[in-house]
Amino acid sequence: MGTATDSTVDRPDTRRVVVLVAGGPEGRRPRVHPADQPLLLADDLAAVRGDGCFETLLVVGGKVAKPERHLARLRRSSAALELEGPSDDEWLAGITLAAREWGAAAEGMLRLVLSRGPERGGGVTAYITVAPVGPQARRARAEGIGVTVLSRGFASDFGESAPWMLLGSKTLSYAANMAALRYATARGFDDVVYLSSDGEVLEGPRSTVVILRDGELISPPGEVGILEGTTLGAMAEVAEREGITVRRERLLVADLLVADAVWLVSSVTLAARVRRIDEVTLPTAEPSIDVATLVDRAVGRA
Incomplete structure (x- = not known):
């Protein structure tokens, strides 16, 4: 399978972001968010408390490795945190979109993030990022x-x-x-x-x-x-x-x-x-x- 070249790793515009829930009422249909545009509110508890959970998956050949195992572990983590995030089907829809956006040419590091959301209230924040696998x-x-x-x-x-x-x-x-x-x-x-x-x-x-x-x-x-x-x-x-x-x-x-x-x-x-x-x-x-x-x-x- 192909791997990312060092020049690709150094390009910030190769990142991809898919939003499921981001502190708002838009619903959980996944949508692509510009990687160079702000996403989190300043008081999101992911940023100010680290109050949330995540998973990191490998994208290889355009396919995501073992998503069912990561989603099962994400469910366990979110339950321990008493967080109710997107369903497995909603996460899978976002994962599919993110992997399609990333493509098959290079290995990617796909991260699922679930935060308690803004401190002011308004529900959880859930999003997905994809970035190149680094040289290290x-x-x-x-x-x-x-x-x-x-x-x-x-x-x-x-x-x-x-x-x-x-x-x-x-x-x-x-x-x-x-x-x-x-x-x-x-x-x-x-x-x-x-x-x-x-x-x-x-x-x-x-x-x-x-x-x-x-x-x-x-x-x-x-x-x-x-x-x-x-x-x-x-x-x-x-x-x-x-x-x-x-x-x-x-x-x-x-x-x-x-x-x-x-x-x-x-x-x-x-x-x-x-x-x-x-x-x-x-x-x-x-x-x-x-x-x-x-x-x-x-x-x-x-």
């Missing part, structure tokens, strides 16, 4: 990444004892995740693996941790307070058809260091093989299971 994601796929391990500051059972913290929801409150990524970049790393305060491996700021050990693919379970990965779920279905075991297990950093291979998987970067964890270089041998190809097949790239 494509480089991570091709070359792998170095990661640093950072504490998230709470125990692995924190989500169960404090459900209002929304740990399993994909909310718009991403300031801490972006701060962690900037911290890592400043120290020469590409990404982050979060640990709980009791030493369990959690997830990346935008990804799911997967390791290969003894011919099985293993990822931390949802009960440690992480977001359920849509890419992991889709990959597991492909792997199962090929007789490959994918299971969930609580992991420590030591498990990553002695694994046959480690990846961070996500909807846009797809499978980024971890080459270094802090100062430890991981094995370079080709793994017995080609996770990158499994993920490509799961999202329609292969």
